[in-house]
Amino acid sequence: MGWCRPWPRRQRAAWPVGSGGKSCGGCWEACWAASAEPAPLPIPAFFSATHVGLLKALLYGLLALVVLVLIGAQFGGLSGHRPSDLGVTQGRLKPPSLTRNSVSSQADLYPDHPQRTHALLAPLPLRHGDAMTSLRTLATVLQTQPGITLVEQRPDYLYAQAQTRWLKFVDDLEFWFNPARGVIEVRSASRLGREDAGLNRRRMENIRAAYLRQ
Numbered sequence: 112m113g114w115c116r117p118w119p120r121r122q123r124a125a126w127p128v129g130s131g132g133k134s135c136g137g138c139w140e141a142c143w144a145a146s147a148e149p150a151p152l153p154i155p156a157f158f159s160a161t162h163v164g165l166l167k168a169l170l171y172g173l174l175a176l177v178v179l180v181l182i183g184a185q186f187g188g189l190s191g192h193r194p195s196d197l198g199v200t201q202g203r204l205k206p207p208s209l210t211r212n213s214v215s216s217q218a219d220l221y222p223d224h225p226q227r228t229h230a231l232l233a234p235l236p237l238r239h240g241d242a243m244t245s246l247r248t249l250a251t252v253l254q255t256q257p258g259i260t261l262v263e264q265r266p267d268y269l270y271a272q273a274q275t276r277w278l279k280f281v282d283d284l285e286f287w288f289n290p291a292r293g294v295i296e297v298r299s300a301s302r303l304g305r306e307d308a309g310l311n312r313r314r315m316e317n318i319r320a321a322y323l324r325q
Contacts, residue, residue, distance in 0.1 A: 207224060211306050232297060249286060282302065
């Protein structure tokens with residue numbers, strides 16, 4: 112419904128533009144249309160009872176899958192196995208991984224390696240003048256880092272394992288005193304997956320910072 116009121120002739124020239132007025136039957140009138148309540152929108156067929164039931168089943172299935180993965184992780188299902196070729200061979204630690212989930216201070220020894228640039232990391236300097244004292248200091252630092260377990264300690268070599276909190280992924284960490292360069296070579300690599308989102312590098316830099324504070 113609407114209603115119209117005649118607009119005085121002397122005010123027609125001052126008719127406000129866009130005010131809702133219009134010419135009706137040859138004379139100027141101001142017309143207002145009464146607003147009506149909008150009709151309710153129909154419920155999309157996608158949200159029918161059948162589809163809602165399917166969505167619930169899908170969500171429950173995903174939740175069950177997440178729970179199973181977490182349970183499996185607690186029992187070592189995502190920890191992987193310790194590589195058999197760790198350690199020092201002919202003055203070198205193991206090469207970087209072929210995927211983007213490792214770092215190494217010796218990556219530049221492999222110029223044709225596909226991850227050479229991505230994996231390259233600076234070695235650790237000797238902190239107290241000699242290798243044995245520096246490695247003992249480094250061993251103490253490793254034992255204070257959350258999630259890291261020192262597994263093997265020799266006068267010139269350290270091996271540790273780092274485990275993530277929830278999924279229990281394990282990364283292998285190596286530190287070796289290189290007498291030819293007078294530095295501690297480092298390597299850290301994930302056992303599983305293809306990408307670590309920079310975790311190995313961040314962990315090594317945290318270890319470096321703690322080591323240099325000693």
